[in-house]
Amino acid sequence: MxxxxxxxxxxxxxxxxxxxxxxxxxxxxxxxxxxxxxxxxxxxxxxxxxxxxxxxxxxxxxxxxxxxxxxxxxxxxxxxxxxxxxxxxxxxxxxxxxxxxxxxxxxxxxxxxxxxxxxxxxxxxxxxxxxxxxxxxxxxxxxxxxxxxxxxxxxxxxxxxxxxxxxxxxxxxxxxxxxxxxxxxVQVMARESVALPATIATTFHTPVYESPSRGTARISATGNSVLRETGGWRTFRPVLVADKCNGCWLCFVYCPDGVISMNTDDRPVIDYDHCKGCQICVHECPTHALVAEREQEGGVAWTAR
Ligand code: SF4
Ligand code: SF4
Known part of the structure; x- marks a missing residue:
């Protein structure tokens, strides 16, 4: 070959x-x-x-x-x-x-x-x-x-x-x-077979099972830009209406930035320093337990300033 x-x-x-x-x-x-x-x-x-x-x-x-x-x-x-x-x-x-x-x-x-x-x-x-x-x-x-x-x-x-x-x-x-x-x-050079080493050292990696809360891409994972606080991009924030939440984890799965974590009661906890306000979680929540609330600064809505 x-x-x-x-x-x-x-x-x-x-x-x-x-x-x-x-x-x-x-x-x-x-x-x-x-x-x-x-x-x-x-x-x-x-x-x-x-x-x-x-x-x-x-x-x-x-x-x-x-x-x-x-x-x-x-x-x-x-x-x-x-x-x-x-x-x-x-x-x-x-x-x-x-x-x-x-x-x-x-x-x-x-x-x-x-x-x-x-x-x-x-x-x-x-x-x-x-x-x-x-x-x-x-x-x-x-x-x-x-x-x-x-x-x-x-x-x-x-x-x-x-x-x-x-x-x-x-x-x-x-x-x-x-x-x-x-x-x-192009100047042609004689073909020579590459001398393969007698054995090729191979290192196999055994995948380690990680729970979804660790295995999902997260803003806080190593190599991600946790210092870049994208919460400042937000004009609407997702807010949890706790009694409507059934603990399905869908918001956790759908958040593209991995800023939702789940607590021990299977309820979402949103990292507002990094939530950019895309509202995907609000749209995907099957029970409407997440609602979009307009961001305020000094009591004035961002979008109305
Ligand atoms: S609004 Fe977007 S970034 Fe913020 S928690 Fe929901 S899905 Fe994640
Ligand atoms: S998607 Fe809605 S119901 Fe499911 S865990 Fe998130 S907030 Fe709760």
Whole structure:
């Protein structure tokens, strides 16, 4: 199996490049798999994508511990620990960096092992498309060349993947042309198998059951901004009418900020320092035991000042 890990920033096309590579491998007769990983990321946040292909069925899934080839779509990621670019890279790993700098200059700037090759893909995209974002086909082409795939399946893969994204045929053709230029331009390095360690140390975590009052996301949990008192955002506050409450905990579950806790009698206690007044609990309470009362300051309603 040949394993390729792409690193990019949200919106740069690393995911599409991984799909182009996977499709090119599939069209070349390999078994292929590609998948991206990103969380609630925004444009510019580090993202990864993985492409695996080989002659045998691919049973490995998810993250890629030992890539043969790492494609770095943005050289700024070399200095970003959150990108985890160095994970599993050995002396044998081929490391492609999208940069107009030479490999030696990149090596001087980063402590990464691996055999580095570079090409200024963004500069090429600017020159031919006038857009720095239009690099997915070009990255896919570079990866295909470094992974040993042929041009024709690459051309077809670009057409399929960009076509699926709704890109117009003339633009797909330009992408194919420029991608093949990149294919020809990147310095090829001999493929070598990554030497896997004899055993891979694995640490299993045993999940610990936590009661709902601890297991639900809470404003007071570690890492949350308990110092940011969002109670000042409130124009109406939820107030409990105790004799209507049946102790169902729904308000606790629905509060998006985790500022409702339940007392030993199963009655809600609201942290007004952090209740932002969204009124979701008021709307969700099945017995209307929570009512919205207008906030006052010095006896004057906020909304009437
Ligand atoms: S008003 Fe919103 S933030 Fe405040 S307790 Fe109710 S659901 Fe939570
Ligand atoms: S949702 Fe209403 S009835 Fe249920 S616990 Fe909360 S206040 Fe009480």
């Amino acid at each position: 040949y394993a390729v890990r792409f690193h990019g920033r949200g919106g740069q096309g690393a995911k599409t490049a991984s799909r182009i590579l996977g499709t090119a491998a599939f069209l070349s007769g390999y078994q292929a798999q590609d998948s991206p990983i990103y969380g609630a990321e925004r444009r510019g946040a580090p993202v990864s994508a993985f492409t695996r292909f080989g002659r045998e069925p691919i049973r490995e899934r998810g993250g890629m511990a030992h890539p043969d080839l790492v494609v770095v779509a943005d050289a700024s990621l070399l200095e970003d620990p959150a990108a985890r670019l160095s994970d599993g890279i050995t002396e044998q790993t081929i490391l492609f960096v999208n940069s107009p700098l030479h490999a030696e200059q990149i090596r001087a700037q980063s402590a990464l092992p691996g055999r580095i090759t570079t090409l200024g893909v963004t500069e090429i995209a600017l020159q031919h498309f006038g857009q720095r974002e239009a690099i997915s086909a070009l990255l896919g082409a570079v990866a295909a060349r470094l992974a040993g795939l042929q041009q024709e399946p690459l051309r077809q893969a670009i057409a399929r993947e960009l076509g699926d994204l709704g890109v117009a045929p003339p633009i797909i053709e330009r992408n194919q042309t420029v991608a093949l230029m990149c294919y020809e331009s």
